[in-house]
Amino acid sequence: MSSTFFTASPHWRWLILAYFFLGGLAGGSYFLATLLDLVGKGRDRRLVHLGYLIAFPLVCVCGLVLTVDLGRPERFWHMLVQSETFRPMLKTYSPMSTGAWALLLFGGCAFLSFVAVLAERGWLGWPLLRQLGPPAFVGRLVTVIGAFLGVYVAGYTGVLLAVTNRPIWADTTLLGLTFLISAASTSAALLILLGSWGGASDASMDALERFDASVLVLEAVVIAALIASLGRIATVWLNGWGLLLALMVLGGIAFPLYVRLRDRGARRAVGPALVLLGGLILRAVIIFSSDRLT
């Protein structure tokens, strides 16, 4: 038996599941918006704006749920500042420590880009704020740094689980990769849904759907690799959790891909909605199936 089965659960449950899911969406949306902004065309602006507009509220919710989940929420700042000396608190080898900093800095970038979009749209009456977004140099710098941080926020959560001693989590090194790929697929799905309601151009939507389809294929491969990497420990999924994971692969990956191939060109909300649900279920299976052990 793996030595991970002799450990205790950290009781990371619904709020942490919400954070892992929403953090992936925030980081992924920001990253995709930046990428579209860098290599896309003018007609992609609407989708780019949607990406930045959604990232900041999501990251605010992330900070909130993480704080509420603490045993002592009023001490949330202890993650960033040493409570005795008031010096910065950073452990480069602790994913939770680096993650807290990444979330803070990503939140800052997401805020600046959010404000810049409001200014560009004319919803904020101070034109100078446009400088906070591309194509201004400062704005470009903010989005590129923010995109890196967004990817970090989307993926470090899986690494955080691996850097414990819990069953399943610490028995593989592929959780960071899995969460990252899932963040990309769910973020693209979210932007497709928002884009279809928010008037994004057909060309932008086509590009995003093409991206999502490729990433979904990648996600299926990564989940297969994850199961293979667990070896004999994967047998702990021979129960309802395994069934849920199988349903996630079928309903959240295979079916959306099938719908896209069948109805090429037609925009359907069901595919992206299922991808989002699948991303949530994937994280739920990984979090709760380990929580239930020992």
Add this chain to the structure above:
Amino acid sequence: MSEPMGFFTDTTVCIGCKACEVACKEWNQLPAANGGVRLLSGDSYDNTRHLDGIHWRHVKFIEQFSADRRQGRWLMMSDVCKHCVRAGCLEVCPTGAIVRTEFDTVVIQSDACNGCRDCIGACPFGVIDINPVSGTAQKCTLCYDRMKVGLEPACAKACPTKSINFGTIADLKKMAQARLGQLPQTGESRAYLYGADEGMLGGLNSFYLLVDKPEVYGLPPDPRLPSRNLKLSAVWSMLGAVVITLTGLISFRNRGRRDV
């Protein structure tokens, strides 16, 4: 720095009296479980069940009987934080609340802990949990406050059979080796030390003399540091980020025929 201090627990002389549990609770003013309402586990005489935020000592009762129940023995073991020389909890703690003391022990500073619970999952032995009264992660401190004034930890003081021995690690290792040499003469040939050598997390400052496999006592056979997964996880994730970026670049750049 003072000399490294710790516990050597000789499980062969533990009689399961739980004086250590009581002394620990009393000295550290730990609250009762379930508001004092007794819940019987049905598992031998063990109603504590596991170490957690309000149980920093736990006497395990392991009943071993042959199929016909003609032969049997009870293994008893007073479990506690191992105060690992290379400690997983200390490694991951993002607030700096977990520190190594001048006695080479590992202590959670309750006033700095914010209850993130990373240490709970990182501990290879399942020792730590939240104390619902403080809302922070707690575990054995090896009675840091008592050691500071030259007293031995409450559990060791209370142990009536000297199963729990407190002292410098060097002295304890000598004592353990002597006991290990003595036991075969009494007919016990399965005895060995768990965690005494540096191969296990740099050495456990609370180590044990056991007479069966570690798993039998609920101890991991191969406890390791959580950071073992850090580098490879990070590399895979970075690779994923590169692949996602390339996929995005290709998808967003190449718009085919519609890109006019």
